[in-house]
Amino acid sequence: MALPSPATTEGSDPVAAAQAATAGTGEPALVGRSPAQLMWRRFRRDRTGVISAVIVLFFVLVALAAPLISAVYGKDPYTTYGLDDPGLLNAYGFPILPNGGISSEFWFGIEPGLGRDVFTQLVYGIRTSLLIALAATAVTTVIGIVVGIVAGYTGGRTDYFIGRAIDVLLSFPSTLFIIAFMPVLENLLVKPDEETPVWLRAAALITFLTVFGWAGLARLLRGNVLSLREREFVEAARVTGASPARIIFKELLPNLWTPILIQSTLLLPALVTSEAALSFLGVGMIEPVPDWGRMFLRGTEVYQSDITYLMFPGVALLVFVVAFNLLGDSVRDAFDPRIRR
Amino acid sequence: MLRFLTRRTLGAAVILVIIAAVTFFLFFAVPADPARLACGKVCPPETLAQARHNLGLDQPLFVQFVTWLAGIFAGRDYEGLGHCPAPCLGFSFVNHAPVFDTIVDRMPVTISLTIGSSVIFLLFGVGAGIIAALNQGRPLDKIASVASLIGASVQIYFVGTLAMYFLVYQWNVIERPRYVPFTDNPLQWAYGLLLPWVVLAIIFTANYTRMARSTMVEQLSEDYVRTARAKGMSSRTVILRFALRGTLTPIATIFGVDVASLIGGAIITETTFSLQGIGRLSIQAVLNSDLPMLMATVLLAAAAIVVFNVIVDALYAVIDPRVRLS
Numbered sequence: 082m083a084l085p086s087p088a089t090t091e092g093s094d095p096v097a098a099a100q101a102a103t104a105g106t107g108e109p110a111l112v113g114r115s116p117a118q119l120m121w122r123r124f125r126r127d128r129t130g131v132i133s134a135v136i137v138l139f140f141v142l143v144a145l146a147a148p149l150i151s152a153v154y155g156k157d158p159y160t161t162y163g164l165d166d167p168g169l170l171n172a173y174g175f176p177i178l179p180n181g182g183i184s185s186e187f188w189f190g191i192e193p194g195l196g197r198d199v200f201t202q203l204v205y206g207i208r209t210s211l212l213i214a215l216a217a218t219a220v221t222t223v224i225g226i227v228v229g230i231v232a233g234y235t236g237g238r239t240d241y242f243i244g245r246a247i248d249v250l251l252s253f254p255s256t257l258f259i260i261a262f263m264p265v266l267e268n269l270l271v272k273p274d275e276e277t278p279v280w281l282r283a284a285a286l287i288t289f290l291t292v293f294g295w296a297g298l299a300r301l302l303r304g305n306v307l308s309l310r311e312r313e314f315v316e317a318a319r320v321t322g323a324s325p326a327r328i329i330f331k332e333l334l335p336n337l338w339t340p341i342l343i344q345s346t347l348l349l350p351a352l353v354t355s356e357a358a359l360s361f362l363g364v365g366m367i368e369p370v371p372d373w374g375r376m377f378l379r380g381t382e383v384y385q386s387d388i389t390y391l392m393f394p395g396v397a398l399l400v401f402v403v404a405f406n407l408l409g410d411s412v413r414d415a416f417d418p419r420i421r422r
Numbered sequence: 423m424l425r426f427l428t429r430r431t432l433g434a435a436v437i438l439v440i441i442a443a444v445t446f447f448l449f450f451a452v453p454a455d456p457a458r459l460a461c462g463k464v465c466p467p468e469t470l471a472q473a474r475h476n477l478g479l480d481q482p483l484f485v486q487f488v489t490w491l492a493g494i495f496a497g498r499d500y501e502g503l504g505h506c507p508a509p510c511l512g513f514s515f516v517n518h519a520p521v522f523d524t525i526v527d528r529m530p531v532t533i534s535l536t537i538g539s540s541v542i543f544l545l546f547g548v549g550a551g552i553i554a555a556l557n558q559g560r561p562l563d564k565i566a567s568v569a570s571l572i573g574a575s576v577q578i579y580f581v582g583t584l585a586m587y588f589l590v591y592q593w594n595v596i597e598r599p600r601y602v603p604f605t606d607n608p609l610q611w612a613y614g615l616l617l618p619w620v621v622l623a624i625i626f627t628a629n630y631t632r633m634a635r636s637t638m639v640e641q642l643s644e645d646y647v648r649t650a651r652a653k654g655m656s657s658r659t660v661i662l663r664f665a666l667r668g669t670l671t672p673i674a675t676i677f678g679v680d681v682a683s684l685i686g687g688a689i690i691t692e693t694t695f696s697l698q699g700i701g702r703l704s705i706q707a708v709l710n711s712d713l714p715m716l717m718a719t720v721l722l723a724a725a726a727i728v729v730f731n732v733i734v735d736a737l738y739a740v741i742d743p744r745v746r747l748s
Contacts, residue, residue: 248433248437249437249440249441251727252437252438252441252724252727252728252731253441253724254686254687254720254723254724254727256689257686257687257689257704257719257720257723258445258720260689260704260705260708261449261704261707261708261716261720262448262449264708264711265448265449350575354577357577358577358579358690361579361690362689362690362693362705377577377579377580380583381579381583381694384583384586384587385587385591388584388587391580391583391584395577395580395584398577398580399572399575399576399577399580402575403571403572403575406571406574406575407571
């Protein structure tokens with residue numbers, strides 16, 4: 082039998098705790114204190130952390146309940162209200178009412194040009210941004226974990242080549258490459274006379290964000306594995322004849338959850354803003370799918386005449402990213418109180 | 423040091439060739455015909471074949487890549503377009519100008535943008551971080567941490583556009599950003615770029631404040647700092663000569679990354695403020711399917727990252743004598 086590792090003795094599942102923490106629902110304390118419980122107790126005392134968790138949760142709920150909100154509100158993000166009703170937009174396509182056409186009818190105003198409802202665009206836009214960022218974060222994290230552990234654990238030539246591949250990827254001018262390669266990819270996959278399907282663009286975005294995202298996490302985890310590999314408990318497991326799979330899953334992985342969780346909480350807001358930036362540069366989600374990045378693009382085109390349209394996605398993204406960054410800091414503090422920021 | 427630099431430079435060169443090859447094959451392998459773009463709208467078949475031949479597009483892809491790569495060092499001759507002296511990055515498909523000349527032409531804008539903003543964000547970022555660290559837990563520290571949190575979370579296309587709207591169009595505080603060569607008029611140069619500098623600095627400063635604060639806090643509890651204090655050195659000397667030096671290593675790392683990314687083309691910033699630098703050039707190259715131009719900008723951006731990595735690693739040894747280059 083393998084000797085118990087530090088993490089297994091303490092019998093922890095930090096991820097479950099973190100999920101509980103981010104979801105804002107605590108489980109009743111059990112007898113004894115696992116690291117997960119300690120983390121949760123520390124987190125609960127952190128007022129900033131709890132508030133930011135609530136804000137993040139609010140965004141997630143709004144994204145989930147988008148169809149419901151839209152039904153209650155009585156409008157959808159696709160109908161061109163401004164074009165259908167001549168009383169809303171002036172001859173130049175700008176809202177007639179001040180402040181971007183905000184009224185009791187249209188809470189956040191209407192989009193210049195097409196005259197769509199801003200409130201529902203914003204609500205549905207969270208879905209697009211969050212979904213793409215979540216998917217990219219999940220895939221990035223999995224690839225980062227696998228490659229990082231393989232490189233750190235096997236060492237030797239495998240480690241060398243993975244290391245060089247990471248070097249190349251981190252030197253790639255990723256934004257420029259994605260912008261340039263998106264039309265190329267569509268040229269290859271879509272016939273010239275067809276429209277690019279929405280799912281293809283979303284899949285391409287997730288793929289590109291992943292391709293340029295995993296290298297950083299893999300490099301970090303490789304370093305962690307390299308130092309863990311030399312620790313006594315891993316050596317003991319190896320001496321007692323534990324299989325590599327057992328060593329990786331039972332000895333190494335439980336000790337890696339903390340950096341993984343911290344990195345992915347920081348990665349998600351970064352990917353939300355990357356996706357918005359790509360949309361702003363014209364290679365993000367395509368019409369008519371509501372998307373924050375595209376609202377920025379349209380907003381910067383018309384800002385001289387109608388600044389209001391830019392304000393809503395701008396402030397919404399700012400609040401979301403601030404809350405998520407604060408949450409990330411609190412998660413890190415709760416996990417590792419020694420780190421002083 | 424010399425061995426370290428040789429090894430790292432070779433490594434950097436290999437990375438650049440790989441990045442160039444990946445970009446080249448992905449873009450040139452596309453069905454869109456570069457010769458047709460180069461030839462223009464009305465293009466009879468024989469002219470098209472001639473254009474294809476002149477650009478070397480009738481050669482196998484691998485030969486094309488090697489010729490392109492060799493051209494950077496040795497220059498190359500294009501039939502019908504003339505000689506392209508080294509460093510030759512080809513001719514633009516759109517206006518047939520030598521790509522290298524266009525890059526040289528646009529470079530000053532991007533470099534000016536980088537220099538101005540990096541001076542601001544380095545000074546303010548590190549300064550604020552040190553002040554926050556020396557005032558731990560006091561109001562100044564809290565203000566710095568809130569400001570850096572917001573700064574780290576705002577987007578350039580949002581703040582930049584807001585700044586344009588209010589400062590330029592609504593209140594007329596400052597003129598529209600524009601580029602005046604430094605050699606023409608240094609004052610106009612600084613005035614024309616002030617707004618983009620400040621906006622870029624808002625985004626980047628936050629990182630430096632947080633980094634400088636956390637390492638400074640660590641440094642202040644180091645043994646050698648305590649020893650220096652115990653010897654009776656003034657706190658100013660202790661902070662500037664000992665603690666500050668220790669904070670410079672992590673600062674140098676992020677500074678290298680940031681400057682490299684700016685030199686490679688601040689795409690979003692240049693788009694937001696309509697400045698004609700490398701970032702705009704690369705976007706225009708994409709929109710026009712101008713492959714030689716695009717290759718050049720990708721290579722330039724990658725080169726900036728790779729070169730600054732080597733510089734930063736070499737700087738470590740200068741900043742921190744404990745670092746051994748091996």
